[in-house]
Every structure is written in C-alpha cells, then in structure tokens.
Amino acid sequence: MKQLVYINACIRGAESRTRKLAEAMLHELAQRYEITEIDLSNYDPGCITEDIFKRRQQIGLPEDDLRYGNKIATADLIVVAAPFWDMSFPAVLKAFIEHMCAPGLTFKYNPDGSNQGICRAEKMLYITTRGGLTKTGSRLDQGTSYLKAICWLWGIPQVKTFAVTGTDMCTPEELAEIMAKATEKGRALCRKL
C-alpha cells in the first residue's frame, strides 16, 4: 500500500475546523494509503537553539528527527493540516520543518554545492481554514508560499492548497454550511489524488 504522512498542526485539537476537514479528506485517502500521523498539537520539537545545533553537528540528528524525516522522505503523499495563523500557520509547524531540513534527511548537497531534494512524494496537500478572506497564492498567504519553497528544497514538485476562507466572518449556521460544502469538495479532490 502507498504511504501517506499526515502532519497535523491543528492546535485546537478536536475543536479545530481544519482538523475536522482534514480528517474527512483523510478518510477518503485511507482507502489507498497507509497513514502515519505526526501530531504537532501534542509534540513540539522546539526551535533549534545553539545547544541543539551543536549536538546535531557533533552527535548527529536526534532519534525523533531521523524517524520522522525518514517517514517524510519515503512517503508517496504528504498532507499538512494547519489553521491560518498570523498570515501562515502555527509556529510549531515551522519548528518541526526546521528539524526536518537536514542534509541527508530530506535533501542533499551535490558536489557543486547545489541542493537536491531526496523526498519521494510527487505532491503535498496543504489543508487550511482562514478566519478572513486571504486568497490562496496571494502575497498575504505565507503558508502556501513557504510550503512551496520547502517542497522545492525537499524535491516535491507540487503543492496543492485546499483552503476554506471566512470562517470567522459568518454566523454558526453559515459556517456549518460552508464547512459541509468544503468537506464534500475536499473528499472529491481526495478521490482523484
């Protein structure tokens, strides 16, 4: 069976609209993929400080980084779910990505000093919900642009953003309708992935 890594940065846990949407979409993908979840709402790798940096150089990568990095590098599809926070996503996701960006783990250096991604996946699916009306791909959507840059580094050719906007600009009834429609659309998208 194909392998899928699900990076869950939905900090609000079971309350999270992004998480509910992602879970419905993953339900479709579970027909064709074996799913490994990395739950960043309960796992914080921390920022790379001077101590950690030195330890990485002297001793090597920590076991968690190696385990998660290998999962990411060998996955056929990567799904990231994260609410839109402060024009991108919760900081724990940035910290986790920082840990995953190590030579030999998700990319390598060529003899001429250039980078080469070593991840197998053809695609990253980025699922998000936004309180306001920021458009995917606009200069204010730093979530998509950052993940695109990381996927370039890791050798993953395509990032598909699936976003719901305006979640904080409507009544609860309108929100329920918006989320129901988005869930159907998301499921249909996953049937084709």
Ligand SMILES: Cc1cc2nc3c(=O)[nH]c(=O)nc-3n(C[C@H](O)[C@H](O)[C@H](O)COP(=O)(O)O)c2cc1C
């Ligand atoms: C800390 C924080 C920062 C946020 N920053 C933004 C933002 O920059 N732009 C925006 O449109 N919405 C922002 N929001 C609103 C969320 O994007 C919105 O409520 C989203 O649907 C939350 O998803 P969740 O239910 O999965 O947590 C923010 C919410 C929080 C709690």
